[in-house]
Amino acid sequence: MQAFFRAFKITPAMPLEEAPLVALDIETTGLDPRRHSIISIGVVPFDLDRILFSQRRQWLLKPRFPLEPRSVVLHHITDADLADAPDLNEALGDVLQAMAGRLPVVHYRSIERAFLESAIRFRLGESLVFPMIDTMELEARVHRQPLSARIRRWLGGGQLSLRLQDCRARYGLPGYPPHHAVIDALATAELFQAQIATRLGREARVGELWC
């Protein structure tokens, strides 16, 4: 854990084009870290010039709680698949190492942050808060309305959806099959590159975007 923070040399003043980034996606059995668990984590390192899909990592993890049928349908991951999967405890070190020194970029940070922090608290007994860039939040910002209103509209089936696929479509990015952690991470990295190229600019400071 300390190694993770030692490696983190990114400061709020750093221009984005210099920042090492890592797209992160966590697939879970549900939305509540107290009742649901992580079943897979996908990580794709990248920067503004290149998405290192070839250096992607993906972990299938044994959940703390049994799988719910709904999540099996969604992620195509079954109990059988996870029988030999490592426990999050075993994998967490690897995950943190793969992310070390890089600023995480996620789509809808509440899930990733909540689950990661809860897992770390639960397994390592440490509390960890690290900065993240949230492409959903950036998208909402770009469309100049309070996030809450956007999300409410999204949940209510309003016109401007902030779902990953719909955000991507606005930048001409292709549709990928959802709910594969590492493909969602790739999709998030592509979306972030598109947001920077189209709207925010390479010179933007890290501190303006993370939260």
Added chain:
Amino acid sequence: MQPEVMEIRQHLSRFAPFDVLSDELLDTVAENMDAAYFKAGSDILTRDAPVTELYYIRSGAVDIFRRSGALHNRLEEGDIFGHFSLLRNHRAHFPAKAIEDTLVYLIPEALFERLCAEDEQFADFVELDQPRLKSVVEKHADDARMMTTRVRKLITRPAVLVDATLSVQEAARQITDAHASAALVLAEPDDNPRHNVLAENGEPRRLLGIVTDSDFRRSVVAEGRGCDTPIGAIVAEHAFTVQSDEILQDAMLAMLRNNVKHMPVLHRRRPIGILHISDIIRHQTHTGLYLADRIFSQPNAEALAKLLPDVRESFVRLVEEGASAEMIGAALSTIGRGFTRRLLELAEAELGPPPVPYAFMALGSMARNEQTIVTDQDNALVLDDDFDPAQHDEYFLEMARRVSDGLAACGYTYCTGGIMATNPRWRQPLATWKTYFRDWLDNPTPERLLHSSIFFDLDAVCGEEIFVTQLKELIATEAPRRPLFLAAMARNASNRTPPLGFFRNFVMEKDGKKNNTINVKRRGTAPMVDLIRVHALAAGSTAQNSYDRLNDISQTDLLPSGVSERIRYALEFISMVRIRHQAIALQRDQPPGNSVQPENISSAERHNLKDAFQLLSDAQKFLQFRYPIPASRR
């Protein structure tokens, strides 16, 4: 394969040159590539920038520029760039710019080199333009199409997978929703792992079999079973499967052996689609029939005209058999000459023997033995010098009229420019014909020769062959010594230019304009034939066929070494595209023509056509340089 890269792999497998790769190499590409996003208007490669990977356009569009700044190519989804530089000095030779928001996949150089080393077809594709065209044409000549097509090429949509416990109604609904006509039925896994496949979620399931539309009729409706019958109950167990990278021919044999019409296609253990035997038949070759003999047994012009459907059928079969454009042109010209000769025989039988000897002369494509199914008639009569119009012309006019009308009835439309033996100007004694040719040779201007180039493709169809031979020899002797004539012909041969290439459903012109269709004759084969004719005239060749002319030209130093070969491949390729689209039109009961819509041109065809157009364009420029207007006459 790692299941998460499935989608990327599927995308790659739809586009040349990845479509020819083995599954293993395709997996390696999908697993080892990186990605980058470029917004519309941004530079992807600036001139001389270092290039260390192959660029694959996943979405968007990219313009490639020449060093001069002129547009070289407009690329779209599935196209690649950067290979030119990877094979050379690793500097961007042609700058690349995103013209739409573009996502590219980056394939590292080491992997690119491995693909070139391990897959000959891939290497051919990324090699410089001309070898690629050459290999395509030669491959077609080998007619190895069937032998090398892999099953996955015919899979256009994923298989519908249903659980055996599902009701027949729900299964039918899923099949309908997917616009499919069959589904694979999966059940609980078996102890024998060989019976199991991996479902979408990676879970092992037993592949019970296929249900097709007719099963619902036969096993549900006809049997009076209810809508809630489980689908597993109507499946005939025994699913023969085929691997996605198996050769099509083997798959077909397996289907025939097992007497099935559908087969599940697996990639390793994952079902990816359903192959229907009709998909294969569409790719299959047929045996052709030969028509020329039948022509000579027809008793009259009306009976000859009834052969038109047979001519069309044999044309389509030749195309399906994989015959080359050269072979098809020769076959169709033989048929055309057969009609002409038979009509002349019938005319002579009714009108009596000719009062003076004559030669019936074919002009244009028939003389070159390059006819296709869409052709008009261009012909003339060369008469003996004893011809006396007052005494004899009535006979020859009637003869010409019968042949011309007869040919029109057989599908050879009248020449709109009036270049037919029915026109008195083109029904003349040999001496007059010699005067015509001398005049064209001695007093050439591009304008005067504009409608005369067709006369420089000439051949006897019937009668005194020696008359036409004399004309051919006159031309072959005089033309090489007439720089002004050659310059005028060269000028005219560059009037019709090829487009730059294709972009989505448009034809891209060099000035960036877009058109909806392309006339492949006017923009491709005709200018190619024109420029070959100019070189052949300069070479003193008496050959008429473009391929024969190219042989004669290659014996001279009129063209840089190797160029005549490249022209041959380009002509063959463009001709084949034209012919193939005519065959497709006939199969769809549409009138065949020379225009092709870009949406009907396959991805591989586009790449090769683009190369052929480029070659034609370069060859036209060279023509101006080789046959300049002599200084004294400027």
